[in-house]
Amino acid sequence: MTTLLWESGSAYDFxxxxxxxxxPGDFGLRPTWAAGMRSRLPAAQRADLERAQAFLGVPLPWLHALPPEAKETAGALDALAALPPATRLPALLTHPQWPPEARQALDDLARRGQITPAGWEILRQAYEHVWHPRHPQAFTLLAEALSAGEAFGTALLDALRAFYQAFFHEEETHLRPWLARGLADAQALATRTDLPTLLExxxxxxxxxVLEEAPEVVLVPSYWSTPLVFYGQVTPTRWLMVFGCRPPSQALASGENLPPTLLHRLKALADPTRLRILRYLAQGPQTPSSLARQLRLxxxxxxxxxxxxxxxxxVHITITRAGERRYALRREAITAACADLESFLHPDSHPSSPE
Structure with missing residues (x-):
């Protein structure tokens, strides 16, 4: 029996x-818009954040471990500032799936400023197992940052504070009501459905x-993650999922006049390869490798x-305990795409279809 827990706080969205x-491409956003938002920061802090984002994702275990009063962004930054500078990056990186020897290597590096080649290899394996880095030089950049110790810890905190002041402080005021609403709606849904349906x-x-079988699952609303999710193990017995709560009709990028969900669906359907994929998925669930063989791609x-x-x-996705992904056609979304297009073209005569 899984125990369902709830959290909310702007630090996750930060x-x-x-x-x-x-x-931005992962979320269907224009790279030029994202670059414009990043350009609000001073050049030095912007460069430090871009460097950190090559190897650092959303630090779910660290955020979850914060006391409730520190789960707002200002409190989280104060908690990070309270740590010795050389331990800040290790604190954000440490994960419950890391073996004790990896944690010891990270602790040795933070205290002494150096570790053996064997220690670096232990860290590399632990890091890549948990974080699944996409940047080809992710661990090299991480190693440089860890080796810089106090200097990088100081620069990272300065950059995070600059991002908060230049961009997120104002954004935080806007998203708080949506986080409260998203949490309330999800809790209400949980009272009338089972866990697998709730998560899906x-x-x-x-x-x-893996979440359906976990002893404990924590659910956290996020305005910025919509329509995707972030999830991971945060304690030896507890998993956490950050789910999107931004309405489908709202765009992150200011000045966007089209509903984001409708735009994403029309773009996806306009590609011939994606149409072929959907046709194969209509016949039954498939893995990426099986689709690659059939499509000869x-x-x-x-x-x-x-x-x-x-x-x-x-598409529906099933992520197995072993990490394999199986895709299936989400038929109701095809129907919704047609209804949403009709509603957009004739807003007075066709109410928006539910998501």
């Missing part, structure tokens, strides 16, 4: 927003076998198209 602005609904079509190419379909909400 780190999610950092990730989104440095990986909040995630927009993802089934997590390289697996990374297929994964790219599947990510676009996921962003558009056109």
């Amino acid at each position: 780190f999610v927003a950092l990730y989104v602005l440095h990986h 609904t909040l995630s927009g079509g993802v089934r997590f076998e 390289r697996p990374p190419t297929v994964v790219h198209h599947l990510q676009a379909l996921r962003l558009a909400g056109l």
